[in-house]
Amino acid sequence: MSKRIEAKNLDIFYGDFKAVEGVSMIIEPRAVTAFIGPSGCGKSTFLRSLNRMHEVIPGASVKGELLLDGEDLYAPAVDPVNVRRQIGMVFQRPNPFPTMSIKENVLAGLKLNNKRISAAEADEVAEEALRGANLWEEVKNRLDLPGSGLSGGQQQRLCIARAIAMRPSVLLMDEPCSALDPISTLAIEDLIGTLKNDYTIVIVTHNMQQAARVSDTTAFFNIAGTGQPGHLIEMDDTKTIFTTPNEKATEDYITGRFG
Numbered sequence: 001m002s003k004r005i006e007a008k009n010l011d012i013f014y015g016d017f018k019a020v021e022g023v024s025m026i027i028e029p030r031a032v033t034a035f036i037g038p039s040g041c042g043k044s045t046f047l048r049s050l051n052r053m054h055e056v057i058p059g060a061s062v063k064g065e066l067l068l069d070g071e072d073l074y075a076p077a078v079d080p081v082n083v084r085r086q087i088g089m090v091f092q093r094p095n096p097f098p099t100m101s102i103k104e105n106v107l108a109g110l111k112l113n114n115k116r117i118s119a120a121e122a123d124e125v126a127e128e129a130l131r132g133a134n135l136w137e138e139v140k141n142r143l144d145l146p147g148s149g150l151s152g153g154q155q156q157r158l159c160i161a162r163a164i165a166m167r168p169s170v171l172l173m174d175e176p177c178s179a180l181d182p183i184s185t186l187a188i189e190d191l192i193g194t195l196k197n198d199y200t201i202v203i204v205t206h207n208m209q210q211a212a213r214v215s216d217t218t219a220f221f222n223i224a225g226t227g228q229p230g231h232l233i234e235m236d237d238t239k240t241i242f243t244t245p246n247e248k249a250t251e252d253y254i255t256g257r258f259g
């Protein structure tokens with residue numbers, strides 16, 4: 001299920017503005033890859049380009065190649081909706097559909113994709129996804145109550161359940177814990193550790209300790225100045241990045257000298 005992503009010399013634009021330049025990297029399956037770097041260096045932009053989510057912004061475009069297990073995700077014949085089905089995304093703020101029940105939220109992606117499933121199948125998919133998101137025990141007796149009635153941490157796990165109900169190969173997470181308290185953050189971090197057995201996981205985080213705790217590989221992005229494009233500076237085992245990085249800029253960033 002878990003797939004490998006390869007970016008080759010990727011540039012990303014908002015209209016004429018080049019936000020990210022020349023990124024080449026391999027994101028391995030069954031592992032967690034963290035993107036770190038100062039504000040504006042293009043971490044979220046690059047993350048969103050991985051499932052073509054940035055295309056919802058008018059004028060956004062990419063140059064270069066992006067391969068999922070060797071298949072070019074930007075080839076003319078590829079439907080971006082299909083890409084997003086394979087590569088799910090979890091956002092900074094938990095965003096369950098407020099008028100839907102917990103169960104309907106989990107199944108929302110399938111419904112949007114017009115997947116016809118029987119009531120029994122729906123129950124099965126919902127339970128499996130909620131178990132996968134480590135939320136089942138907390139919600140199994142209130143599946144028909146609104147998703148918005150859950151705590152922030154539970155809502156974020158509900159959004160993860162909604163993403164994994166689609167059986168994606170990759171899960172992208174854009175600062176998934178930044179709106180959560182420390183206990184809920186820990187629950188999501190534990191969950192990320194379990195999910196990597198089945199998915200390729202990419203996480204953007206501002207929290208250096210979090211990157212060190214949850215990821216196997218870390219990519220450091222930087223920006224030379226306002227109006228300049230962000231670049232990938234280096235990518236390595238998380239341990240190496242946090243102990244003996246190759247680049248001075250990485251060392252300065254992880255030791256808190258800037259950013």
Ligand SMILES: Nc1ncnc2c1ncn2[C@@H]1O[C@H](COP(=O)(O)OP(=O)(O)OP(=O)(O)O)[C@@H](O)[C@H]1O
Binds near residue numbers: 017039046057227
């Ligand atoms: N929708 C947009 N339209 C135009 N420019 C954008 C848009 N989104 C981001 N940018 C620009 O692209 C650059 C990279 O932004 P991005 O949000 O990807 O950086 P980031 O590293 O994720 O920052 P942060 O850590 O603050 O979230 C910035 O210069 C930003 O202003």
